[in-house]
Amino acid sequence: MSNDTNVDDPPKDEPDAEPESDQTQSRPRDEEPASDRQGERSLLEEEGDRRDDVDDDDQRNDIDDSNADTGELDDSDEFDDPIADPNDELESDSTTEEAEDDIETVEDLGSTVEVDPGVEVDEENAEDDLLGGLKVDSTADIEVPDRLVDQVIGQDEARDIIIKAAKQRRHVMMIGSPGTGKSMLAKAMSQLLPREDLQDVLVYHNPDDGNEPKVRTVPAGKGEQIIDAHKEEARKRNQMRSILMWVIIAIIIGYTLLSPTSILLGIIAAGIVWLIFRYTSRGTDAMVPNMIVNNGDQRTAPFEDATGAHAGALLGDVRHDPFQSGGMETPSHDRVEPGSIHQSNKGVLFVDEMNTLDVRTQQKLMTAIQEGEFAITGQSERSSGAMVQTEPVPCDFIMIAAGNLDAMENMHPALRSRIKGYGYEVYMDDTIEDTAEMRRKYARFIAQEVERDGRLPHFEREAVEELILEAKRRAGRKDHLTLLFRDLGGLVRVAGDIARSEDREYTTRDDVLQAKSRSRSIEQQLADDYIERRKDYELQVTDDGVEGRVNGLAVMGEDSGIMLPVMAEIAPAQGGGQVIATGQLKEMAEESVQNVSAIIKKFSDVDLSEKDIHIQFVQAGQQGVDGDSASITVATAVISALEDIPVDQSIAMTGSLSVRGDVLPVGGVTHKIEAAAKAGCSKVIIPEANEQDVMIEEEYEEMIEIIPCSNISEVLDVALEGEPKKDSLVDRLKSITGSAFEGGQGAVGSASGSNPNPQ
């Protein structure tokens, strides 16, 4: 493989380039994609002229390597192989033409694709209708578009980039939550790439060096013809050899019959002849090339998902041969296995969680991206395959690297910069604005999932409405719908399965409700179990007030809330006042404790250097506490302990606290409120800014009162029982905050210009 390409070379294809075939001849040699150079002009052009003169094996000796690098392409797609008849009609030609009608080229695609749901829409009432005005009784009435790119909902930026990148042959990195459509978009891209560029790749025996098999590319569909022609040729040769062998054996037998004294010699001679012929016929079979990439039946450009692939599967491999000599061995070209990078030539290589590939593999992948070709060698040093290295095999793929933020951080920096420098990066959205058009698309998504599954009953209108409500709820954001479609698709399947198990024609709203309770995540099940156990021990909600104890709320996983009490205790300092936090606090929570102490120091006469403040996240266990969403809980617990004022135990709370006393928004409020209700709390304090995100289930609405607060004084007002002592911390906070917090972010520090605690 050549190493002369600089890492900083420009990409081989320019943006908005003309179709390659028109360009190739005028393009300077250095700018041509390697696979073009090697591919379209491809195989053995000179050899055909000689086919009548020389023996088959010798012909392959004559493969002129230098031609493979001249860069002169034969636009006519004419292809010569020593065996295949170059005048044969390519079967794949007709397929290509037919399919051209089905699949639009990239140029024909607009950057946004409006999809007609195929049914009438009541535009007037669309905004108020959960189905966006779709006049349907069930999902059976909704048409599902054929192309994947049209099935993608939301992710407008990612979709536009995919369309653009397909046109310009650029790499893309997609980062975002699981199940938001990364692999779907990558697959969609492969449908947008031109099919006429596809190639078959053949590996030939190299008579000059058995360990360096030759590699040739031919237009897709031609490979199979070549293989068939080679097999036919081998069959004919073997037939001729057999006839010759039997003639010789017959002569020997005839001769021995005439002189019976040498019967034994005759039998031995016949046996030797037989063995010689058998041995040489093996050689004839072995000369059939090995087609490692067969795109003959491919209806779209290839899509290869190499997520979690080990080096061999990704980069190709050469199998071990236990019989390495003596005529028993399998020729090296027959042992060559392609990797995903080769199979995705002219198509899309999708790698999710790129960081799981080891560094060496990432480096090799980078080389493959740079060069557009990559020789195949045995991946295991102990295998005889490691002796073999093919000529470079084309791997001119578009790379789609995907993952979450961690994947990006741990990716090989050079590989990342390669993708970034010569491609696009896009962050996938988790939610999308809830509009009538979007709801119509969600209804179509359900129809899509039903059709894709093939066995599920279609969904009644009310069932679709319930699922769209669920999508709103899962968004956790006002006027938004979740884009975590994999999970939503899971719910569709469970609901459909319930209806199917009861042999019903349609899936109903009840099925969806049942599916929701059945398809609880592990975290939800754990959280519910946890709440139930704590109820058994009466560890959480009581009617009495308790000093220094507050019911905090946390999120487990992505979709379940849990109640975690926080306790504070003040003790005389033993060597300078400290804040001591226990209960598997994580970094962010430690920080929130520090913020809280800033407020206490500012608004209290208490000399904190004389006190140790102990804070415990009671029985936080494995769940721990992440984020700073517990900081108003910590502040309330500490203030209650400092001031000896009990906290109402029927209240739970969540909210982040700024060092100046503002209550800032947090994530997962809906799940947290539901957890508080399940635990038996009658009130829950949430940040005012989160009020719009609340989408709790009907059953909890009656159970709990939601109290939005914008600053710590409002929180204390609701949570603390009894009146604070005059000039105490609570009293000071209360007296200044009324006006001071109204300004929002200005909050406590700048409150009314008078610092209550001048020290």
Ligand SMILES: Nc1ncnc2c1ncn2[C@@H]1O[C@H](COP(=O)(O)OP(=O)(O)OP(=O)(O)O)[C@@H](O)[C@H]1O
């Ligand atoms: N934006 C979307 N529009 C329509 N359907 C979607 C979308 N995103 C995901 N889906 C549905 O969810 C399924 C799973 O999505 P996909 O595998 O593309 O997610 P992903 O982002 O690649 O997730 P992961 O990173 O876990 O592999 C898809 O097959 C499709 O049915």
